[in-house]
Amino acid sequence: MLRLPKFRYLQPKSLREALRMMADAGTEAMYVAGGTDLYPNMKRRQQTPKVVIGLGQLEPLRMKRGKPEDGMVLGAGLTLTEVCTDKRVRGSYPAVAKAAELISTPLLRNMGSIGGNLLLDTRCNYYDQNYEWRKAIHFCMKKDGEICWVAPSSPRCWAVQSSDCVPVMVAIRAKVRLVSTSGERMLDAADLYNDDGIQHLNKQPEELLTEIHLPPANGWRATYWKLRRRGSFDFPVLGVATCIKLASDGTVETAKIILGGVGSHPIEVLAAQKPLLGKKLTRETIQEAAAAAYPAAKPLDNTDYAMAWRKDMARYYVAGTLAELGGLPPGGQPPEGPLVGISSPN
Ligand SMILES: Cc1cc2nc3c(=O)[nH]c(=O)nc-3n(C[C@H](O)[C@H](O)[C@H](O)COP(=O)(O)OP(=O)(O)OC[C@H]3O[C@@H](n4cnc5c(N)ncnc54)[C@H](O)[C@@H]3O)c2cc1C
Numbered sequence: 001m002l003r004l005p006k007f008r009y010l011q012p013k014s015l016r017e018a019l020r021m022m023a024d025a026g027t028e029a030m031y032v033a034g035g036t037d038l039y040p041n042m043k044r045r046q047q048t049p050k051v052v053i054g055l056g057q058l059e060p061l062r063m064k065r066g067k068p069e070d071g072m073v074l075g076a077g078l079t080l081t082e083v084c085t086d087k088r089v090r091g092s093y094p095a096v097a098k099a100a101e102l103i104s105t106p107l108l109r110n111m112g113s114i115g116g117n118l119l120l121d122t123r124c125n126y127y128d129q130n131y132e133w134r135k136a137i138h139f140c141m142k143k144d145g146e147i148c149w150v151a152p153s154s155p156r157c158w159a160v161q162s163s164d165c166v167p168v169m170v171a172i173r174a175k176v177r178l179v180s181t182s183g184e185r186m187l188d189a190a191d192l193y194n195d196d197g198i199q200h201l202n203k204q205p206e207e208l209l210t211e212i213h214l215p216p217a218n219g220w221r222a223t224y225w226k227l228r229r230r231g232s233f234d235f236p237v238l239g240v241a242t243c244i245k246l247a248s249d250g251t252v253e254t255a256k257i258i259l260g261g262v263g264s265h266p267i268e269v270l271a272a273q274k275p276l277l278g279k280k281l282t283r284e285t286i287q288e289a290a291a292a293a294y295p296a297a298k299p300l301d302n303t304d305y306a307m308a309w310r311k312d313m314a315r316y317y318v319a320g321t322l323a324e325l326g327g328l329p330p331g332g333q334p335p336e337g338p339l340v341g342i343s344s345p346n
């Protein structure tokens, strides 16, 4: 059995106290919400904070406010269950509800928070192993080592952005609020992420994520498709979040297509969005967009399934999300492969 290392646990009662504790503890400290990512990482000695600051008693992180027509604000400490069962979220932000609902198991969704999901550590088969396993291969660049076992001549880490909610938040243009003793700032969700497996967040360690701002639900639609081995429990090895707005004549006014699980950051596929603008969603325009998404998906051999198949599936999923949003039946057959655990379109 893996055991947690020794650490000091602090339980602030207010936001101000939490920020002060973090400022005092400095780089030794990390925040914890549900702990469903941090504690397993600590058990495997991937993350080793000496001080852990629990967010469970901070009421401001547990609120929901606003109306979908003006935009809703979700406290970062809301559990995934609270998010995906909320009537307003389900009714007006179904892609957010769907992504949260597809995460892991009911027990973990009762513990895991939406904020923790947006700040999930990047994942890799050579990193998500216990200490002895990693030691046996002399560790890797992301923690304790020097080399990247996925791309040995690479100067960077290619660990994978594996959160289900991240691609959706980026696709719908959500924003996040980050707070520390030095002040606070609002950031587009897209700007929170970096294409680097180690420095994957544009966030200072002391910054607390307090709120997630969902935009007004005014005519755009979005959906999320997730690929994983088992229909429950597993992390995404591909996630496609697509958001479109149609003009009154049925042509596409705006489109955002974001790939998750195939890079160190959520990848916006500009080349797939362009051919849709000003056109109706037809089988032809959808195929054109899906074909353009194929080169953008660059999965590496550091998660589940063969990379070539995951790349093929990106094309199929982009087409599938667009067909769903356009009210068309899903066209074509998925590429041949181990077709199990596809969590969409249902
Ligand atoms: C078996 C298993 C399966 C899983 N499957 C999936 C899956 O399919 N999809 C998926 O997306 N995730 C999955 N997860 C990961 C995890 O359960 C979720 O991502 C969850 O939402 C993380 O939230 P948390 O509150 O538990 O995060 P924590 O573990 O508490 O924190 C995660 C990180 O965020 C930081 N943090 C948390 N809250 C804040 C805040 N408010 N401000 C600043 N920093 C903060 C922590 O310091 C830590 O670095 C799985 C986990 C397990 C163990």
Ligand code: SF4
Pocket: 123, 124, 125, 126, 127, 140, 141, 142, 143, 147, 148, 149, 150, 151, 156, 157, 158, 159, 197, 302
């Ligand atoms: S991508 Fe390379 S450096 Fe990053 S976690 Fe995997 S093996 Fe380590």
